[in-house]
Structure formats: structure tokens, C-alpha cells
Amino acid sequence: ETGVTQTPRHLVMGMTNKKSLKCEQHLGHNAMYWYKQSAKKPLELMFVYSLEERVENNSVPSRFSPECPNSSHLFLHLHTLQPEDSALYLCASSQDTTPFYGYTFGSGTRLTVV
Amino acid sequence: AQKVTQAQTEISVVEKEDVTLDCVYETRDTTYYLFWYKQPPSGELVFLIRRNSFDEQNEISGRYSWNFQKSTSSFNFTITASQVVDSAVYFCALRETSGSRLTFGEGTQLTVNP
Numbered sequence: 356e357t358g359v360t361q362t363p364r365h366l367v368m369g370m371t372n373k374k375s376l377k378c379e380q381h382l383g384h385n386a387m388y389w390y391k392q393s394a395k396k397p398l399e400l401m402f403v404y405s406l407e408e409r410v411e412n413n414s415v416p417s418r419f420s421p422e423c424p425n426s427s428h429l430f431l432h433l434h435t436l437q438p439e440d441s442a443l444y445l446c447a448s449s450q451d452t453t454p455f456y457g458y459t460f461g462s463g464t465r466l467t468v469v
Numbered sequence: 470a471q472k473v474t475q476a477q478t479e480i481s482v483v484e485k486e487d488v489t490l491d492c493v494y495e496t497r498d499t500t501y502y503l504f505w506y507k508q509p510p511s512g513e514l515v516f517l518i519r520r521n522s523f524d525e526q527n528e529i530s531g532r533y534s535w536n537f538q539k540s541t542s543s544f545n546f547t548i549t550a551s552q553v554v555d556s557a558v559y560f561c562a563l564r565e566t567s568g569s570r571l572t573f574g575e576g577t578q579l580t581v582n583p
Contacts, residue, residue, distance in 0.1 A: 357515070388571075396575065397473075397572075397573045397574060397575045397576070398560070398573040400571070400572075403570075411570065443512060445512075445513075445514065447514075453566075454500075454501065454502045454564040454565065454566050455502065455521075457502075457504055457516045457519050457571075458514075458571060459516065460513050460515075461513060462511055462513040463512040465512070
């Protein structure tokens with residue numbers, strides 16, 4: 356266990372479904388991140404939250420909607436996804452957004468869109 | 470723009486061999502941080518090392534060592550006497566001081582065969 360917990364570990368959803376990914380950390384970190392990891396591609400930063408405020412949004416399609424209700428929890432709401440959205444979605448946290456701190460990652464949610 | 474290149478997509482070695490994973494980066498910042506992460510089959514990225522741009526001293530930690538050369542913008546990672554448990558995908562990453570983004574290379578899949 357890294358201190359960052361992601362649920363579910365695996366998710367299969369149809370293109371018309373609505374689902375949510377959950378990330379939880381109890382490390383006392385103030386920044387949380389969503390990354391997408393597709394096969395044969397670098398990890399792509401999707402969203403950055405610092406103290407529950409979104410600080411970066413990297414041209415992510417609106418079918419992905421993040422939510423950070425408090426500094427310990429981060430959600431990624433999914434709706435009307437496409438098959439190319441199938442990937443490993445990784446959540447990470449860090450002390451804050453200053454570069455000095457590395458990230459602590461969760462084990463990811465393996466998403467398959469059918 | 471920042472960029473990290475890991476030219477070796479896959480490396481296969483026999484146990485007890487030494488292996489070096491290459492990482493080359495691009496940045497316009499004079500202050501930045503470099504990281505290596507390990508991703509075992511379980512999925513989570515495990516932090517291995519952080520190096521800041523002002524510290525070019527090489528580091529050794531057990532069987533792991535890192536060679537940071539600012540002149541060639543490289544931050545290579547060597548595993549000595551490799552073991553089967555070292556089999557994983559290894560990512561090099563760069564974080565500039567001017568943003569909150571951790572940029573990853575495409576990763577190197579290391580397979581250590583018994």
C-alpha cells in the first residue's frame with residue numbers, strides 16, 4: 356500500500372454508462388492529480404488540484420469530469436466514453452504543487468470501454 | 470517545452486547482469502527536478518529517486534545507481550546484478566519549477582530472466 360487508494364481496480368463500462376473513479380489519500384497531502392496511461396504512450400496529466408481548487412486542466416474532453424470535495428478525496432466522473440478512453444487511470448498526491456515533492460501514486464483503475 | 474525521452478522501449482537481460490536505462494530530457498528552466506519511478510505489474514508507480522538540477526553528484530542506493538550529467542541532459546539509471554524482481558516498467562520524469570506538471574518519458578520495460 357502506498358497511501359493512495361483507488362477504487363475500483365477494474366471497471367468495464369458501456370459507452371452510454373455513467374461511472375465514477377475514486378481516489379483517497381491519508382498522507383496529509385494538499386495536491387492531487389489524475390493521470391491517464393495508455394498502451395505505448397507516456398503518462399498524460401489530466402487534472403491537478405491544489406487545496407481542492409483545480410489549478411490545471413489539460414485539454415481533457417468534457418466526458419471526463421473531476422471533483423475534489425476535500426484534500427483527501429478525488430473523483431473522476433465518466434460519461435459517454437469512447438473505446439479509445441480505455442486505459443489505466445492513475446491518481447497521485449503530493450505535499451503540494453511545488454516541484455520539490457515527488458508524487459505518491461495509487462495502483463490505478465483499469466478502465467475498459469465497450 | 471519540457472520533454473523526456475527514454476529511447477529504450479524494452480530491455481531483456483539475464484539475472485545478475487548489469488543494466489542501464491537511459492533518460493534524456495529537455496527543459497528551458499535552469500532549476501528543475503528529475504525523478505525515476507518503477508511500475509511493477511501491480512500498476513502503482515513507486516518512487517525511486519529525486520535529483521535537483523544543482524546537484525550533479527551521482528547517487529548509489531544498494532544495487533541502484535544514477536548518473537546525472539547536465540552537460541548532456543541525461544539522467545541514466547543502472548541496476549547492478551539484476552534480479553527477477555527488478556522486472557517492471559521504469560519511468561523517468563521531469564518537473565520544472567515554472568509549473569505543476571510532472572512530465573514522464575514513455576517508459577522502459579525491463580525483463581530480467583532467471
